[in-house]
Amino acid sequence: xxxxxxxxxxxxxxxWTIALIVIPLMxxxxxxxxxxxxxxxxxxxxxxxxxxxxxEEGAFPVVIAGxxxxxxxxxxxxxxxxxxxxTRKEARxxxxxxxxxxxxxxxxxxxxxxxxxxxLLVAPRLILAYxxxxxxxxxxxxxxxxxxxxxxxxx
Amino acid sequence: xxxxxxxxxxKGTKTGLHTTWELAKVVVPTAIVVAVFRASxxxxxxxxxxxxxxxxxxxSGEAAIVLFSGYFVNLYAAAGSIMALSLTLKEIxxxxxxxxxCHSLLVELPISQKAGSPMGYIFLVRLxxxxxxxxxxxVVLP
Numbered sequence: 001x002x003x004x005x006x007x008x009x010x011x012x013x014x015x016w017t018i019a020l021i022v023i024p025l026m027x028x029x030x031x032x033x034x035x036x037x038x039x040x041x042x043x044x045x046x047x048x049x050x051x052x053x054x055x056e057e058g059a060f061p062v063v064i065a066g067x068x069x070x071x072x073x074x075x076x077x078x079x080x081x082x083x084x085x086x087t088r089k090e091a092r093x094x095x096x097x098x099x100x101x102x103x104x105x106x107x108x109x110x111x112x113x114x115x116x117x118x119x120l121l122v123a124p125r126l127i128l129a130y131x132x133x134x135x136x137x138x139x140x141x142x143x144x145x146x147x148x149x150x151x152x153x154x155x
Numbered sequence: 156x157x158x159x160x161x162x163x164x165x166k167g168t169k170t171g172l173h174t175t176w177e178l179a180k181v182v183v184p185t186a187i188v189v190a191v192f193r194a195s196x197x198x199x200x201x202x203x204x205x206x207x208x209x210x211x212x213x214x215s216g217e218a219a220i221v222l223f224s225g226y227f228v229n230l231y232a233a234a235g236s237i238m239a240l241s242l243t244l245k246e247i248x249x250x251x252x253x254x255x256x257c258h259s260l261l262v263e264l265p266i267s268q269k270a271g272s273p274m275g276y277i278f279l280v281r282l283x284x285x286x287x288x289x290x291x292x293x294v295v296l297p
Contacts, residue, residue: 003191003193004190006190007187007188007189007239008186008187010190010238011182011183011184011186011187011238011239012183013238014182014235014238015175015178015182018175018234019175019178022171022174022178023171023172023174023175025171027163027164027167027168027171029170030163030164030166030167031163031164034163035157070263070266070267073270074266074267074269074270078269091271092271092272094270094271095270095271095277096272096280098270099263099267099272099277099281100284106174108255110230110231111230111234111247111248111251111255114234114237114247115244115247115248116244116248116251116252117248120248120251120252120292121251124252124255128288
């Protein structure tokens with residue numbers, strides 16, 4: 001019993017540490033979003049994304065995923081593919097980028113709280129995401145014909 | 156131009172509380188499981204088994220628990236394990252960077268597939284990045 005109790009307390013202590021950061025962070029994010037900072041970030045990123053073959057429509061899901069997480073980014077990209085705003089190849093480049101670098105704020109905070117250095121938590125993900133996406137962009141042939149990817153556009 | 160309203164603060168607080176609750180459901184049980192592992196000696200067995208492999212990344216055998224809970228469950232489970240174990244800051248850093256690339260695979264791989272990138276390919280890319288960076292940091296970090 002004492003082992004379970006000890007683990008429980010350990011967990012609660014950790015949870016408290018995280019809550020002290022997560023709640024203020026969510027307030028800051030909400031304020032930033034309400035003030036249109038996300039669109040500004042998107043504009044700022046336009047040039048570097050051009051290099052890996054992403055136009056504004058392709059860059060948007062990457063920015064969304066980077067800030068809010070892969071689920072949100074995927075939601076946007078699925079919708080973009082369905083409405084023809086991005087090509088399948090672009091979707092592949094976006095998918096590569098956001099699978100490596102997403103939820104950069106939340107994921108970073110978790111380990112930052114535990115003592116890992118901020119720069120090491122963010123920079124390698126962004127750099128490798130960029131490099132891998134560039135490789136995919138250069139090496140993937142155009143994917144216009146359905147090739148068994150079965151992009152599910154029903155939800 | 157830049158404005159902060161009570162409504163924004165309230166909405167942010169609600170999101171934060173919701174996130175904290177979601178975390179609680181993972182962090183607390185993980186910490187309990189790891190505490191039981193430790194007390195029952197299972198942790199020692201796992202540690203001894205994985206020690207040689209973890210050495211590649213400059214990690215001790217215990218860190219295998221952190222990597223597995225991160226890869227298969229999520230980062231909060233990994234954080235819960237870190238809290239319940241006694242790793243050095245170097246080990247925490249290496250685990251954190253490795254897990255940044257590759258985590259919550261059971262949930263996120265299907266999401267990637269839905270978004271138009273094959274699961275197997277995304278899995279290889281993420282695990283590859285994770286292992287490569289882990290090895291690099293194990294060599295580079297003091």
